[in-house]
Amino acid sequence: MKIAVCIKHVPEGTKRIDPGTKRLDRSGEGALNAFDANAVEEALRLKDAAGDGEVVLVSFGPAKAQDALRKALAMGADRAVLVSDEAAAGSDLVATSYAIAKALEREGVDVVLFGQQAGDSDGAVLWAAVADRLRLPMVSQAAELTHADGKLTVKRQTEFGYDVIETSLPAVVAVSDAINEPRYPSLKGIMGAKSKPQETLSLSDLGAETARVGAEGSRTEVIGLNDPPSRGDSRKIEDDGNAAQQIVEFLAEKRLV
Amino acid sequence: MKPAEYPPPFRSADYVAPPTDPEDERIDVGVLVVGAGPAGLACAIRLGQLLEGAPEIRERLGEVPVAVLEKGKQPGSHLLSGAVVNPRALRRLFKGRARIEDMPFYGPVHDEGVYFLSPKRALRIPAPPTMKNEGNYVASLSQLGRWLAERAEEGGAMLLPETAAQKLLVDGGRVRGVRTGDKGRGRNGEELGNFEPGADLVARVTVLAEGTQGHLTGVALDRFGLEGENPQVWALAVKEVWRVARPLRRVVHTMGWPLRPQAKYREFGGSFIYPMGDEMVTLGMVVGLDYRDAELSVHDLLQELKTHPLVRRMLEGGERIGWGAKTIPEGGFLSLPRRLHAPGLLLCGDGAGMVNVPALKGIHYAIESGSLAAEAAFATLRRGETPWRPGALAAYDDAVRQSFIWRDLREVRNMRQAFGRGFWLGGALAGAMTATKGRFPPGNARTELDVEQDIVRSDRATSYPAPDGTLTFDKLSSVFASGNRTRDDQPNHIVLRRDVPQELAELWTRMCPAQVYEVAGEGVAVTPSNCVQCGAITAKGGRLTPPEGGSGPEYTLT
Amino acid sequence: MNTLVFLEHHGNELLKPSVAVLSKAASLGGGDVAGAVIGKDVRALADEAGKFGASRVYVADDAELEAPLPQPRVDVLAQLVRDTGFDTVLLANSVLGADVAAGLSARLDAGLNWDLTDIVLDDGKLVGKRPALQDSIYVDVGWTAKPRLALFRQGSFDPTATGGSAEVEDVTVQLEDFSTGARMVEQAHEESEGPSIEDADIVVAGGRGLGGPENFTLVEELAKALGGAVGATRAVVDAGWYPYSTQVGQTGKTVAPKLYIACGISGAIQHKVGMQASGVIVAINKDPNAPIFEFSDLGVVGDVHEIVPKLTQLVTQRKSS
Numbered sequence A: 001m002k003i004a005v006c007i008k009h010v011p012e013g014t015k016r017i018d019p020g021t022k023r024l025d026r027s028g029e030g031a032l033n034a035f036d037a038n039a040v041e042e043a044l045r046l047k048d049a050a051g052d053g054e055v056v057l058v059s060f061g062p063a064k065a066q067d068a069l070r071k072a073l074a075m076g077a078d079r080a081v082l083v084s085d086e087a088a089a090g091s092d093l094v095a096t097s098y099a100i101a102k103a104l105e106r107e108g109v110d111v112v113l114f115g116q117q118a119g120d121s122d123g124a125v126l127w128a129a130v131a132d133r134l135r136l137p138m139v140s141q142a143a144e145l146t147h148a149d150g151k152l153t154v155k156r157q158t159e160f161g162y163d164v165i166e167t168s169l170p171a172v173v174a175v176s177d178a179i180n181e182p183r184y185p186s187l188k189g190i191m192g193a194k195s196k197p198q199e200t201l202s203l204s205d206l207g208a209e210t211a212r213v214g215a216e217g218s219r220t221e222v223i224g225l226n227d228p229p230s231r232g233d234s235r236k237i238e239d240d241g242n243a244a245q246q247i248v249e250f251l252a253e254k255r256l257v
Numbered sequence B: 001m002k003p004a005e006y007p008p009p010f011r012s013a014d015y016v017a018p019p020t021d022p023e024d025e026r027i028d029v030g031v032l033v034v035g036a037g038p039a040g041l042a043c044a045i046r047l048g049q050l051l052e053g054a055p056e057i058r059e060r061l062g063e064v065p066v067a068v069l070e071k072g073k074q075p076g077s078h079l080l081s082g083a084v085v086n087p088r089a090l091r092r093l094f095k096g097r098a099r100i101e102d103m104p105f106y107g108p109v110h111d112e113g114v115y116f117l118s119p120k121r122a123l124r125i126p127a128p129p130t131m132k133n134e135g136n137y138v139a140s141l142s143q144l145g146r147w148l149a150e151r152a153e154e155g156g157a158m159l160l161p162e163t164a165a166q167k168l169l170v171d172g173g174r175v176r177g178v179r180t181g182d183k184g185r186g187r188n189g190e191e192l193g194n195f196e197p198g199a200d201l202v203a204r205v206t207v208l209a210e211g212t213q214g215h216l217t218g219v220a221l222d223r224f225g226l227e228g229e230n231p232q233v234w235a236l237a238v239k240e241v242w243r244v245a246r247p248l249r250r251v252v253h254t255m256g257w258p259l260r261p262q263a264k265y266r267e268f269g270g271s272f273i274y275p276m277g278d279e280m281v282t283l284g285m286v287v288g289l290d291y292r293d294a295e296l297s298v299h300d301l302l303q304e305l306k307t308h309p310l311v312r313r314m315l316e317g318g319e320r321i322g323w324g325a326k327t328i329p330e331g332g333f334l335s336l337p338r339r340l341h342a343p344g345l346l347l348c349g350d351g352a353g354m355v356n357v358p359a360l361k362g363i364h365y366a367i368e369s370g371s372l373a374a375e376a377a378f379a380t381l382r383r384g385e386t387p388w389r390p391g392a393l394a395a396y397d398d399a400v401r402q403s404f405i406w407r408d409l410r411e412v413r414n415m416r417q418a419f420g421r422g423f424w425l426g427g428a429l430a431g432a433m434t435a436t437k438g439r440f441p442p443g444n445a446r447t448e449l450d451v452e453q454d455i456v457r458s459d460r461a462t463s464y465p466a467p468d469g470t471l472t473f474d475k476l477s478s479v480f481a482s483g484n485r486t487r488d489d490q491p492n493h494i495v496l497r498r499d500v501p502q503e504l505a506e507l508w509t510r511m512c513p514a515q516v517y518e519v520a521g522e523g524v525a526v527t528p529s530n531c532v533q534c535g536a537i538t539a540k541g542g543r544l545t546p547p548e549g550g551s552g553p554e555y556t557l558t
Numbered sequence C: 001m002n003t004l005v006f007l008e009h010h011g012n013e014l015l016k017p018s019v020a021v022l023s024k025a026a027s028l029g030g031g032d033v034a035g036a037v038i039g040k041d042v043r044a045l046a047d048e049a050g051k052f053g054a055s056r057v058y059v060a061d062d063a064e065l066e067a068p069l070p071q072p073r074v075d076v077l078a079q080l081v082r083d084t085g086f087d088t089v090l091l092a093n094s095v096l097g098a099d100v101a102a103g104l105s106a107r108l109d110a111g112l113n114w115d116l117t118d119i120v121l122d123d124g125k126l127v128g129k130r131p132a133l134q135d136s137i138y139v140d141v142g143w144t145a146k147p148r149l150a151l152f153r154q155g156s157f158d159p160t161a162t163g164g165s166a167e168v169e170d171v172t173v174q175l176e177d178f179s180t181g182a183r184m185v186e187q188a189h190e191e192s193e194g195p196s197i198e199d200a201d202i203v204v205a206g207g208r209g210l211g212g213p214e215n216f217t218l219v220e221e222l223a224k225a226l227g228g229a230v231g232a233t234r235a236v237v238d239a240g241w242y243p244y245s246t247q248v249g250q251t252g253k254t255v256a257p258k259l260y261i262a263c264g265i266s267g268a269i270q271h272k273v274g275m276q277a278s279g280v281i282v283a284i285n286k287d288p289n290a291p292i293f294e295f296s297d298l299g300v301v302g303d304v305h306e307i308v309p310k311l312t313q314l315v316t317q318r319k320s321s
Helices: A034-050 A063-075 A093-107 A126-134 A187-193 A243-253 B038-052 B055-060 B088-093 B141-154 B215-223 B298-305 B309-315 B363-379 B394-401 B404-411 B415-421 B423-435 B475-481 B502-511 C016-027 C045-051 C070-084 C095-108 C213-226 C234-238 C304-320
Strands: A002-007 A009-011 A030-032 A054-060 A079-083 A111-115 A138-148 A151-158 A161-168 A171-175 A198-201 A220-226 A235-238 B027-034 B066-069 B105-108 B112-117 B122-125 B137-139 B158-160 B165-171 B174-180 B183-185 B191-196 B200-208 B234-243 B251-256 B269-276 B280-288 B319-329 B345-347 B517-520 B523-526 C003-007 C033-039 C056-061 C088-092 C111-116 C118-122 C125-132 C137-143 C148-152 C167-170 C182-186 C202-206 C229-232 C259-263 C280-285 C298-301
Touching: A002 A034, A002 A063, A002 A093, A002 A126, A030 A034, A030 A063, A034 A054, A034 A063, A034 A111, A034 A138, A034 A171, A054 A063, A054 A093, A063 A079, A063 A187, A063 A198, A079 A093, A093 A126, A093 C095, A093 C111, A111 A126, A126 A138, A126 A171, A126 C070, A126 C095, A138 A161, A138 C070, A138 C095, A151 A171, A151 C095, A161 A171, A187 B027, A187 B158, A220 C111, A235 A243, A243 C280, A243 C298, A243 C304, B027 B038, B027 B174, B038 B055, B038 B066, B038 B088, B038 B141, B038 B363, B066 B141, B066 B200, B088 B363, B105 B269, B137 B141, B137 B269, B141 B158, B165 B200, B165 B215, B200 B215, B200 B363, B215 B345, B234 B269, B234 B298, B280 B298, B280 B309, B280 B319, B319 B475, B345 B363, B363 B394, B363 B404, B394 B404, B502 B517, B502 B523, C003 C016, C003 C070, C003 C095, C016 C033, C016 C045, C016 C088, C016 C148, C033 C045, C033 C070, C045 C056, C070 C095, C088 C095, C095 C111, C095 C148, C111 C125, C111 C137, C125 C148, C202 C213, C213 C229, C213 C259, C213 C304, C280 C304
Parallel strands: A002 A054, A002 A111, A054 A079, A079 A198, A111 A171, A138 A171, A235 C298, B027 B066, B027 B200, B066 B158, B112 B251, B200 B345, C003 C033, C003 C088, C033 C056, C056 C167, C088 C148, C111 C148, C202 C229, C202 C259, C259 C280, C280 C298
Antiparallel strands: A138 A151, A151 A161, A161 C182, A220 C137, B105 B137, B112 B122, B165 B174, B174 B200, B183 B191, B234 B280, B234 B319, B251 B269, B269 B280, B517 B523, C118 C125, C125 C137
């Protein structure tokens, strides 16, 4: 069973937006995004359950993304592919999903796993976009995943409780952090990671058109940065026996109760 | 009452063991370096250079000729210093390979000033000769560490971050390597779902470069009877990094306020304020841990310092972007281990106490000792040699004794001890020592252990500024600024007597810059996930051991 | 501007956030706004859409669309955009909405800006506003081409009824083969124990100020009365008063409910970063200098043991009247 895990490069430490380029300042050290660790763990479990197979990591980002990949390799993934190209900087969802889909097409996998959230752009929904480009069925918010008879059964977390969804393979699944507790790499795993195959591909290696990535391939832009709107008037009161009543009135005013 | 009356239930012997993993599961490396700080990385870099010219030896060392363990998230995460670095050891290490201009320094020191502070004034005083910094460079040790780590990897070393060295593996009287720490234990030590046991890492030579309060270094000193004639003492340094509106154009040191000169308080130390390029400034408060007042808090003294007009002006319009804390060994020459080696073992850097207190320098000694350790280890890896033969590694001790490390430290050996007599008398003695290059006063002063200091009480805390969130901060905000995001349900890694008198609990509560301790009903409560592993507790009655690898601060600019 | 709003429903009701986005779209002054309702037996929902600002509602009603799965909806919306020429598609964030928006973005190669809390039409240019970096900064975002897709944070707007009515147009569906690859086996039922902390609209959290684990019942009862979830601080979780799964903060969960009530919580930064994005923050604490009062909308200096039970009582009364 061939499983691809898409890894997002997230700079560690102080996160800031560079006021000049208006992009996330990615010069900080790279780290494996906690949600991607869940995806890697799930991939390893699927492989173990299937008895054999391959877990390949696919990432799209600057050279620093190697650090996150190495961590995932230390956990037990078999090899890593990093798509890194100067021209790709500033890619938005449209451009990123295009590049990642190209890389995945090249691999030809049974299951593509994503971690549900990226720490730097909360709510990023890369998986749905990539699934559409690959023309594959997609299930998100997976809190449980089982593989049997060429199908995946997913317990999907929604606002209304859990759905049970079945999908044929190949498929794209985004896993939530409730799905598992990622393993710590063993020391042997960490040491072995270095010698596992790690490819770095440029856009042309992928057969991807430069015009469809980077700022050129993006369809959204950052116009400016502002301070957050102030929370508005904040009130502070001392309880004189009526605090509970005052709170209810406040909540009613805000139509929260 | 003194902290020594409530020693921690710590036994060195608990951290020494023979390898227990089956032989085929042990991880075998050539030379094992514990600690990716300047000493450890210099050792790894020098070994890489030597092995480059000796491929037969490199082959015999197996798949991993040189491994460097680091308990922090990555090299640099636990590195903190001022720092003004003397480049001499770096020049020697990188001779013909890299120049000072290639290294991540913030420029040479151009101008400096030393001030004696009173609450509202700053009196410029001539810089003591030990504090002259011409020819030295300002650096962030954390950044320098990351740069050195890259060089070490380029030279073939394998860096293993997020890995703590928990036990010293000793077999048949020789050091075999270390056992790494477990991961995935819960608060009560129970194995969690993703529990991963540590592993036995064996090597021909083990180099301990753990830095201040080195865990296995302490264990090794005990196990092999290597302690020096004087016990070790420490200072606690708490520092911040600021983005500033106006560049600071000189290196500044201060003495006096907010420390008190009376001998009964034993407050030895001062502050440093260094420019990091045009856009950043780093400043810190350093205080000897032989202080006595239960209400003393170095974290809060730093906040107080910032309210002084001299300092406030420098920080106006700026923003705090980093914070950290770490101890500095201050015993100097007389507290050095009597031997720096044992069968299969070498000790380097701050872990061994190689710090020149009056000059506030230790990084170049760490680098030089790492280099010398590499050379001594390499010599024992030649065919026909065994590193654990008694005396095989003695060449390291000889080399250190012939180096500038020894010379420099010997010259200033009594300086720190003099300051135990109070600022004025101490200052006079220090002046005399400098003038006579260490010949006067003669003999070797006794150092008193930090835990032997009687606790006194004052109302020191009343003058600590309330945190305003812009210039001054509370401890939890500082812990946040250190990048600490440690998992909360880890086992407690601090060995401590819990049922202690309130006064002692208060001493610890104020002492700790990270708010780990709290006065609780019958003694002291501990929040281990706040810990930034500075080591102060080890000096004042407890014992810090390494938590799960990857925990603690994530320093980048300290 | 030719706008289409995706209207999500559950049971036989349009979901409030979708309706709110529809109202907002209608108020932008960019021309007529259409809605899309997709599912089985959903035609009746079209009326509601009209009341909240849609001049036209496209209804795709089919057994294949019954399950709330995203990919068939992408097919429908993409078809609508291509056939009708919409240049702007707006959606409210939800588990379903997010997947639909992103799938549509790839299908049409259309720019998607998400997590928006506001949108304005500025001189013909559409500008979205969104928070970033744990709500510490706000970013103005735009689109460089059409069609333009926008996904809004829940609770960004309130639905305003304009009392209009909409023309209904039935749409026949052409689904891609891969869109039916995922099949609903069993659809979620309403959770009986209350919402999970991540999804809850209301979170009531307790901290050390509660005094002891036995006092957590105060928090639980208030949460129940409000229909919310229970949260806890690191300190009380460390002390074993409540499970780790309820911890809100830097090393716990990050939540952004419409209402966050902090009981006996001091508000250290480690806690703050886990809940500062909440819509409205009410804090009750005995200590007038507690840092939480610096970022709460209503700060109450008082005893949680007295205030919280009374509050629970009043809320319960109010809800039953």
